[in-house]
Amino acid sequence: MTAALLRDLRLYRRCLGAVIRGIMEYVADFWILIGAGIVTQSLGLVFLGVVFAKVPTLAGWTFPEMVLIYSLFGIVAGVLPIFADGIWNLGRLIHEGRFDYLLTRPYSPLLQVLSRSMGFNGVGDTLASLAMFGWAVAHVDVAWTPGTVLVGLVLLASAIALRLALLVIGNSAAFWVRSPFVFAITVLRVGELGRYPIGIYGLGIRLLLTTALPFAFTAFYPAAWLLGRGGQAWLGLGTPLVAALAWLAALKIFNLGLRRYESSGH
Numbered sequence: 001m002t003a004a005l006l007r008d009l010r011l012y013r014r015c016l017g018a019v020i021r022g023i024m025e026y027v028a029d030f031w032i033l034i035g036a037g038i039v040t041q042s043l044g045l046v047f048l049g050v051v052f053a054k055v056p057t058l059a060g061w062t063f064p065e066m067v068l069i070y071s072l073f074g075i076v077a078g079v080l081p082i083f084a085d086g087i088w089n090l091g092r093l094i095h096e097g098r099f100d101y102l103l104t105r106p107y108s109p110l111l112q113v114l115s116r117s118m119g120f121n122g123v124g125d126t127l128a129s130l131a132m133f134g135w136a137v138a139h140v141d142v143a144w145t146p147g148t149v150l151v152g153l154v155l156l157a158s159a160i161a162l163r164l165a166l167l168v169i170g171n172s173a174a175f176w177v178r179s180p181f182v183f184a185i186t187v188l189r190v191g192e193l194g195r196y197p198i199g200i201y202g203l204g205i206r207l208l209l210t211t212a213l214p215f216a217f218t219a220f221y222p223a224a225w226l227l228g229r230g231g232q233a234w235l236g237l238g239t240p241l242v243a244a245l246a247w248l249a250a251l252k253i254f255n256l257g258l259r260r261y262e263s264s265g266h
Contacts, residue, residue: 011107015115016083023118030120037124041074044195045132059199064139065227066196067132073195073219074129076159080167081119082126087167089116091174091181100263110168110254142226151237155222158240163218165246166191168254175257191215210235217242 023030048070052063061069090113093099102109142148170187174180190208194215198206209216217239225236 008108008111012111012115015112016118019115019118023120033120034124034127037078037121037126038128039124040121041078041125041128041132044070044074059197061197061199062140064136065223068136068140068227069197069219069223070195071129071132071136072156072159072223074125075133075156076163076218078122078125078127078129079160080164081122083118084114084164084167085119085122086112086114086116087164087171088181088184089113090171091184094174094180094261095178097263099261109258110251140227148226152222152226155225155236155239158243159218159222162214162239162243162246163191165243165250166213166215168250169246172250172253172257175260187213191218194218194220196220214242214246 045067048063048066051058052066056062058066090099093102093113099109102112105112137144166187167184170184171180173183177183190213193201193205194209198209198216198220201209206216209220217235221232221236222239223236224232225234227233
């Protein structure tokens with residue numbers, strides 16, 4: 001099991017390396033993408049600033065606490081394009097019949113898809129979000145201990161894994177529908193609601209973001225745990241479990257689609 005895992009990780013790294021070499025042939029594009037990511041996250045911060053210029057708190061959350069949630073979401077969303085942007089190619093590969101080539105190789109089709117491309121806009125998103133996170137933690141009341149840091153890192157890794165699992169689920173619709181991109185983008189747009197405290201939404205949206213599409217666990221609940229926000233704090237500790245369940249569902253759905261796949265024209 002360990003040898004197989006190491007082999008897969010090595011192949012994954014080599015696939016990403018090939019993509020990086022291709023992207024770096026166009027250095028200007030590389031820097032433009034990074035700049036675009038930084039600008040996008042900065043505009044989000046400006047939006048929050050405009051809102052809090054009018055109100056002191058939002059659903060009981062102060063401006064630094066909101067920036068903490070927003071930046072956590074940005075880090076999670078920014079890391080994935082760097083390492084797994086290929087998931088957005090799944091629909092095209094299936095409907096153009098090119099998914100067949102992946103099935104002939106002795107390497108997980110899902111890992112091949114994930115490592116097929118990289119989004120360097122994610123680098124800009126991550127850098128800007130890390131800067132915002134640094135500012136936020138300096139302005140909120142958090143008792144930092146080695147245990148807090150360790151648990152925080154586990155929650156962050158789990159949040160990244162959870163978001164990726166949800167994107168795999170959304171894009172796996174390609175095995176059944178002709179326009180999977182619309183479905184996957186819809187899932188992603190719902191996920192954008194997770195940038196903010198779920199208390200600002202109605203009951204239906206709160207349930208959706210906590211259960212069916214649990215994007216609230218990618219930023220809000222981990223931030224609530226970090227800040228010790230009452231009854232919501234303990235839910236943050238459930239992020240690893242939610243991520244594990246999401247991956248079980250993602251692999252189940254992807255493998256069901258894989259068994260259904262009958263090449264182009266299916």
